[in-house]
Each structure stands twice: as structure tokens, then as C-alpha cells.
Amino acid sequence: MAHHHASTKSAAARVKTAVRNYPVVAATVVVLGVVLILWGTGASGPAQWIASLYTLGIVGITGYGMVQDIRRGHYGLDILAVIAMLATVAVGEYIASLIIVLMLSGGEALEDYAAGRAKGELDALLDRAPQIAHRLPSGADTGGNPASGKPAAELAEDIPATEVAVGDILLIKPSEVVPVDGVLLSPAAAFDESSLTGEAIPVSRAAGDSVMSGSVNGTHAVRIQATATTADSQYQRIVALVQEASESKAPVVRLADRFAVPFTIVSLLIAGIAWAVSGDPVRFAEVLVLATPCPLLIAAPVAFMGGMSRSARHGIIVKGGAVLEQLSAAKSAAFDKTGTLTYGRPELVSVNPVNGFTGDELLGLAASAEQYSSHVLAASVLAAAEERGLPVQPAETAQEVATNGVEAFIGGRTVRVGKRRFIEEVDGSTQAVDLAPGQMVVYLSVDGRFAGTLILSDTARENAAATLERLRGLGIRETVMLTGDGQATAESMARTVGISSVRAELLPEDKVKAVAELPLRPVIMVGDGVNDAPVLAAADVGIAMGARGSTAASESADAVIVADDISKVATAMDISQRTMKVALGSIWLGIALSVVLMLVAAFGYIPAVAGALTQELVDLATILNALRALHGKTLFRRGRAGAPASAAAISGTAA
Template sequence: MLRVAGLARRFWPVTLTIAVGISGILLAVAGAGDVVKWLFSAYSLAVAAWQGIGMVRALLRREFGLDILAVTAIVSTVVVGEYIAALLVVLMLTGGEALEAYANQRAKRELDALLSRAPQLAHLAVDGGYRDLPVSEVRVGDVLLVRPSEILPVDGILLSAETSLDESSITGESIPVEKRAGDAVLSGVVNGQAAVEIRATETAAASQYQQIVALVAHAAESKAPVVRLADRYAVPFTIFSLILGAVAWWVSGDPVRFAEVLVLATPCPLLIAAPVAFIGGMSRAARNGVIVKSGGVLEQLSAAKTVVFDKTGTLTHGTPAFSGVRAEAPFTADEVLSLVASVEQYSSHVLAASMIAAARDRGLPLYEAEDAREAATNGVIARVHGREVVVGKFAFVAEHAPDARRTEIDAGELAVYVAIGGQYAGALLASDRVRANAKSTLQRLETLGVRNSMMLTGDASETAHHVASELGITRVRAECLPADKVTEVAGITERPVIMVGDGVNDAPVLAAADVGIAMGAKGATAASESADAVILVDDISRVARAVRIGRDTVRIALQSIWLGIAISVVLMVIAAFGMIPATAGALLQELVDLATILAALRAVGGRLDRRQSAADAEQFDDSTRVIAGSRT
């Protein structure tokens, strides 16, 4: 009862219209039919005037709306004495907001679910017990209790022996994941049937789920540019409706025909169907592990012609591991590895840890450098035992060792070059495996109309071209700085352009692309903030899925619009011959609105996802067999 009262207050124009209608019925029963006519007519004209003022203000802002049809329909029905039809048109007009709210609520289920699940409390371990505190007060290093079936409040490390976690809210995968002591755990996932302790590694604001919530909140508040989509049809639909009504009046000589046509031309299909479809598409994307920040992104995705990928962490797993040394005489492999590992102690490069670990595994000594400096994006220079050791890209090393030469590498490998005392000492090899579904993702993108692909990377040219050739990418730009990537994307003529990246250095180019997609599963916050869409799982195939969702959403929005227009036009033509009375026409138009909105809600896409998941699995299996066959 309270909920009904709340809805009545929220949608007071609808409540008032219904109240006027009930009053009219009671007056008619009491024999006051003339009063009913004046009541309905006066109220309808008051609403028309209210709508007309808003319409004039919009026109002064040079915004053409569809309100002119509704206002004209109300006025014309009152003028010709069809006051019941006038009230029904008013009910449809005022009820549009309530109908849209209902449809949006259905369409936003996944977005709302993510927001409502955000944990509010954490159980802090204190003096042999636990104390509840707001999640916002958790600090790094705090030990927290997570009870059975509770949501993990912050990112952390599992302290208990083991647990099973439901990560479906983050990854979209329903199968529980087993975790053991020492494993990293993410906020937002649901604990299993055993209470466990975790140590917080991030505050709530910096944790994975809170970042997702922030993205979802932004997406939920955004307004899709579907007004443009509807406005493409608004002017011709309005002109057609007015002309048809005028012709019917002129041919028949009966002004009632004009009103009968106009009540069937009310614009709810255009005003509601497209926004509902786009909100449904955003919700569907969230269910598939992709947060789309606005409906306009879906529109761009649907029309994309080119996709550009970063390499490391995007097309590859991003965790290259040391695989061998190719030393040049007079240097030995152990000597080169020992000196390189010593130098890499002063580097922040992703390979540094694996080289240091490889040296330690072989029992090689690590030396302190007399001085060391890192050249951003190029390598490291250090002095060890009086000799200059240079480690990094080929061009960088060649500046210090003129005799340097490139080494041959296989697909998925990269080479780090070394100069010792101004002499070329060889190269260290590392492998960064290409994602198993990268090739099938590119194939799916091509079938979806994204036929141009490109790879931009800061890695060496040999590595980049090896990976590109394995995946079928024909356009490659290697050894790029962030500014180079922006320039390359700006120069692409086949637009819209999708850019997919994962690191902080990708943030500028993600912002510069028509659609920037961040692989945000590993917490690439800067990239996520710059992107238009964020993939919440470490799965590149979601890029193709996002494009598919964009195409489906725009298709369903257009289908819904055309469905509403087509039915309305057919009914208007019939009404032009005097075969649909104004009151019946107004009731029929309510059914048209309902059918249009139900059609738009298909964008939520449960059935579409099930069909697509089956197709993805089949294509992935085929692609895996092809790759496996090429390596045997």
C-alpha cells in the first residue's frame, strides 16, 4: 500500500488524470453528462497548454520535439467534441513517464544489482574478537572476517586455509573458484560456506568492486544520445501525420477525421522505445562483464570499422617469463645473466623480476651497482665492477655498442639486448604467450563488420610482427611512445575506431579513440577512467561481445521504432477513412506503445546471450584446433 502511495506521488500527473477520469465517471452516473464534457475538455486543454509551453521553450533552444503531435491531438479532439479521446491522449502522454520508468527499471536490472550489492560493513579483527565498522574505514593491513555467503568488502589476501568464492558478479562465470591461503581475493565476490579471514591490501575506494560500482553509477546516470536516433524520424513522422490528417479532413469535409488520425500519431514509440533499448543494452553488457559508460558507446560500437590493440596484457597475457640467454663471445651465458639480473634490481620493468629469479635459481651472484639509471621505455644503464652494463631495446643498446645485431625470435617471444663495457654481449629471451582466444576474437570482429585491425605497442619490432602474423593483424606500429599511439589512431580513416588497452600508458590513446575499451580486470585504474567501456574480466573475447551487444542494441532500437511507426501509420490510414473512432484510436495507441516497449526490452538479451555463448564456444574450439595444428 505504501509503495502504491509512493508511486502515486511520484507520478502525480498520471494520478491526477486518473482522478479526473474517475470523477467524470461518477458525474456521468449521477446524470451530469454536460459537466463531464467540460471537466474533461478543460483538463485536457490545461495539459495541452502545459505541454505547449515546454514545446515552445524547446523550439527556442532549437530542439524539435514530438510534443506537437500530442498537443495537436488533444486540442483537435476537444474542438470536435471527442472529450473522452482527449482524456485518453492525456493519460497516454502523462503515463509515458511512468511507462518509461517501469521499462527502464526492467532494462537496468543488472546495473542496479551491481550497485545494490556494494558491501557496507566489514568485520575487523580486534583483541580476539571482531568489531563491525563501515567499509570506508578499512585500512590496508587490517584483518577482516568474512562470514559464509557474505560479500568480500575489500581486495585482500586470504589468510584462512581455503575457501570457495562465487565471482559471477565480477567475471560473469557461475562456477565457484577455489582459493587457498596466500591467494589474492577481490572485493565484490561472494564467500562460500565457511567463514574466513583476509588481510586488506586496498582500501574500499581503491578496491576492484568499488571501482566497478563507480563505473556503473556513471553508466546508470548517463543519458544515451538516442534522442538523435529518434529525431531522425521525428520530423518526417510529424509532417506525414499532419498532412494525412489534413487530407482526410479535406476529402471527407469532416474535421473529426483530423482528430481521429492524430490520436493514432502520438509519439511514444519514438520517445520511449529507443532509450529503453539502449538502457537494456547497457544492462546486458554489465551482465557480460563489460561496463559501458553511456548509450552513445553502444551506438559507436555498432558502427565500428577498425579495432586497434595494444599488445602486452591485451593480445598477450602480459606476464612474460625468462626463457633463455644467447650470449656472444667472449661473454658466457651465466656472466650475462648475472650482470643483467644485477642491473635489473634497479628497474621497474615487468621482466626484471623474472630475470632476477632466473639468476637466483642458477645460483648466480647479484652485484650492487656503483650507479644506475633507468631510461624510460628504453632500458637501464648501470656501472657494475667498473664496467658499463646496458640492458634494453635494440636501438637503445646499439647506441652504446655499435657491433650489436638483432637476434632471431619465435612467435610470442621478445628479446632484451645487452651491452657490457661498450661491447655487444648478447640477448635474453622471454616469452609472453598470446591469448588462446585472441585469434578467434579477431575473426569474430571481422564477421561483425570490424574488418580493419591494427596493433600498437612499445615492444620491439620483431616481437610485434611475430605476434601480429600469428593473429592475422596486417597493420603494426612497434616501439611506440604513448604520444605515437595517439597520433596513429588519429590518422586512421576507417572510423569509428575501437582502441583496446590495459595499462596506464594506454590512457591517452583510449581517450583519443572513438571507443576506448580498457581491460580493467587487473586494476588499470587510469586506463579505466579514460575508457568508454571497461572489461571486468581478463578475457579479450569480451571485446567482440561488446560489439555484438552494440549491434544488437541499435538493431532492436530501430526495429522498435519502426514497429511503432509502422503500426501507427497503418492505423492512421484506416482512421483517415473514418473506420476508427477517436476514442477507440486512443485505446489502440496505448496498445501500440506497449508493444513497442516490449519489443525494446528485448535488448536486455537473455536469449541472445545464450545463443551467442553457444556460438562463442564452438568458434573457440575451432580456433584452438587450428592454432594447435599450426604448432605441431
């Protein structure tokens, strides 16, 4: 009995919420009920008055908004609905007029419901944001506090996740979501990062490894030390991107509006001819009842939401329907080289000192200067020096010259590290180096004299060639590599992965210009680094790869691939093409069904009330079709050319 009472209460609460959210729908249902009761008891006069006045009130409200839109040069689909309501009132089909009002106001509720279904993956990401953290007192170890004799779990204090400070020691219980980015203190742990990267297999981490917020702990309680607050953590960045993505609505309206004017003209023509031939104004109303454009308005937003959700399931965050639309039609793709087409982890191959320097001295000075650089090669030089046990000296002054290198004053000497042209500024006798495929060179000068070179090698991603092949299969006709590296290095890498043209030795502004000059549009730009931010913003679709939402690149990009996996670029394009197909297919389905039914009504076979109810079924068919964008086959179940598909791609196709 108590259970029955609770379910009644929750049903009542749901009704209350629905009434609050959709007052026009609620009012229309009440008016329709009253009108049907009056009509059933023979009081058709009062019923007609109530229905007609209520409908005209709605026409006034809708009409005002419509006139404002037309003034702004925006011809929407409301015109048809307003004419249909006026026509049914004029010919006395007052019950049909109320059904049209219900359909128009209910369309919004229906859209919210369908969009809610389609937004499932995005909402799941938002709902999983950790709310609390278990903070341990400093000095608590895994076994607990010897002084108190209590285990760590009992010493932990629950605090809101937003209050975690950098340096706090946190306890992560089994199967809990990590609240902030941190470093693992426990000897070993396994984390499920599928909500961040789309990768289904849990990853192992050892003490000292970084742990991402949003990943789920395995079967043992572990300790981490926070390295960021919630606001600066990976997961919150991704959540912010998702919110931005799900709130963008503009392009969806545009897609339906392309069909608005032609559909309105065709509908009015059919209705006008039916009236003229039959001589009966009721026929005009009967045709227009079937022309109300809910399917056109609802289909596209639902399909786009579905496509964005499906992308999120694959670890790709797409910022809105316009991005899906552009991505589906892309004709050119430009790629940054280091860290995008390659792994971005170059290794030192050789040290070549000149002018009396030793190899260790050269590498030590290079590492001391490179510690002040954000470039990917700097990390490799520092790693190589550390491996050889060479000390890294602090600089008295250091300045990074964007895209050229670093100049630092170390131990009384001025050291320059970077590109050849940067060293040539101080020593014109700097010699160029012949490089093998995939190699890069760092030049050094000390006190204005050329001191030697470091040769590093970066390898192409194993799935880069297969991804480019897939993109060609999806309609990409031109591929370009844009890089700051030397021409020889860039060309050898382009041959390895199958890129058609190369633009090398570019500064960030040159990359922007190169993207602007590409003739085949829309253009996709794929990059990863902070210095890719300008060119990602300049492309028709900028895709930040492996950025995990935390760099400038991901903020200026239109889509963010959370995992460090280039094959997701092709997956994103595949999903966008399917989404557009479903969106346009749903719109055409709605138009086709409406036109067929209008032609039947033109011959007098569908009374106005039946027509209004039939149109509801057309809405339903269109929305169900649009929800197909949530699922569907991904073209590439396995990588081409023998490359294995990622676990995320396999799990995604199964979904």
C-alpha cells in the same frame, strides 16, 4: 488478519510513492475520474470545461519546454502530442484529450518501470556492494585467541566496510561478499567471482593469493588481510563504472530524434488530408490521437538498458547507449599486443652477456633496474632473477623513461635496461638480435657500454585467433596490431593470430595517431595497460581488457571487460548488434502500428477515445519488444575452430 493489514499498508505506501514520483499522472487520473463522473451524471458542460482547461494547462507546460528545445535546434516528438491535445480540445473530444495527457505523462512512468526491468543486472551489481566487514583484533588466528579461549568469529567486530584500513585482518564468513581487496591468510579457500568476471566456476585460492572484493566466499570462514580500502577496491571501481554507465542518457534521445521530424510530417499530412477530404475537423483529431509518439521515445532507452544489463551479465561494463551504437557498427579493430593478444606473462628464454659480463651478473643487474619499471617485461625479468636466487640490489637513483626503459645507478654503476634505441644512445655498437616468433628482447648497458641481451617469449592467447575470426563474421573488415615491440616480433605474432596489418615500435602518441588515421570507422581499440589509456580514449570505442576497473585504462575506456578474456570483445559486439536491432525494430514497430491505425482513423473508423486507448496498446507492444534486448541468443555458443567457449559464455547463452 494481520497479514491482510500489512499488505494493505504496503499497497498504500506504493500508491503514495507513485503519487510523489509522478504528480502529473496522479493529477490526470483524478481529473479524468471527476470528468467521467460528471459526464455520467449528465453534466457534460462542466466536464468539458474542467477537462479542456486542465489539458490546456498541460499544453502550456509541455509547449514551453518544447519551444526551449527548438531554440536549441532540437526538434523532439512533443510537437505531435501538443498538436493532438489542442486538436482534441478544439473539436470537443475532451475525454480523448485527457487520455493523451495520461499517455504522455504515464509514458515516463512506463519508461521508468521498463528501464528498471532492463537495469536489473546493473542494479544487482550495485545492491551487492558489501556494507559491513568483520574486523579481527591483530594477532587473532583462525582458531581464535588462546588467551580468551574464544573462536575468531566471536572476536570479530562489525564495522562499516568504508572504515576498513589497509592492513586490517578481516573474517569472511561462508557465502559472504568480500568487502575489500585483500590477501588470503587462511591456508585455502574457494571464491565465486561470477559477478566480477562472468566466470561461473568458483576459483581456488591459497594462502598469500590476492582476493578480489565483490567475490563470494565458499563454505568455510576465512581470514584475509586488507590491501585496499573500499574506495580503492576492484568492486567499488566496477560499481562506479556501472553507475556512470547507467546514468548516461544522451545518445538514446538522438536515436529517437532521427525519426521525429519525418514521423511528425507524415502524421500531420495524413491528418490534414483526412480533414480536407471529409470536411470534418474531428477527423484531424482522430488521426493525431494515434500519432502520439510514446513508443519512439521509450523503445530505444529500454533496449539500450537491456543491452547494458546483458553485457554486465557477461562481465562487460558498457558505458552507455552511444557505446553500444558505435560498437554495433564498428568496421575496424585495433589491438595492443602484449597482454591483449598474448597472455602478457613473458618467460625468460636465454641470457646473452657480452664484453666480459657473466649471465648471472647481467640478469641480477637487469632485475635490480627493472624493479623500478611498470612494464610487463620488468615483472618477468624480476621473476626470472628470483627463480635463480639472484639478489636484487637497491638503486641510489632510478628513472623510468616512458616506453624506452629504465636508467638506474646501482652499486656505483649506471645501468640502462630497455629497447635497443635506448641503449644505442650511450653505445652505438649495440648489436640487433634475431628473434624467433613470439620472442622479445631486453638490451642492457653498464656505464655506457653494451653489456648483453635477455630474450623472453610470450605466447598468443589460445582463443585470440578464434576471436578475430568471430569479429570478421560480425562485420570487422580491418584488423591492426599496434605495439611498441619490434617489427619482427609483431609480424610473427600477427601471423599466428590472423591480424591483417601491423604497426610496430610505436610510442603511446604514435598509437593515438595510428588509430586516428584508420579509414574504416567506427574503430574499436582493445588494450590493457596504463600506457594504453590515451589510445583507448582516442578510439571510437575503447575497450579495456582485464582491467577490473582499477587502472587508468578502464577510466578512459568506453567499455571494460572485467575478465582477462579476449573472446569477450566479440561477445560485446554481438550483444551491441542485437541491442541495436531490437531498438530499431521496436521504433519501426511503433511507427508501423501508428501509421496503419492513422490510416484506418483517416476513414473515420476509430473514434478519438478508442484511438487514444488503442495507442496505449501500441506503447505496450513496443516496450515488450524492446525488453527482448535483455535476452536472446548469443551467436557463438561454442568457440570457432574448436576453441571451447568460456563458462561465462555458456551460462550467458542459457540466461
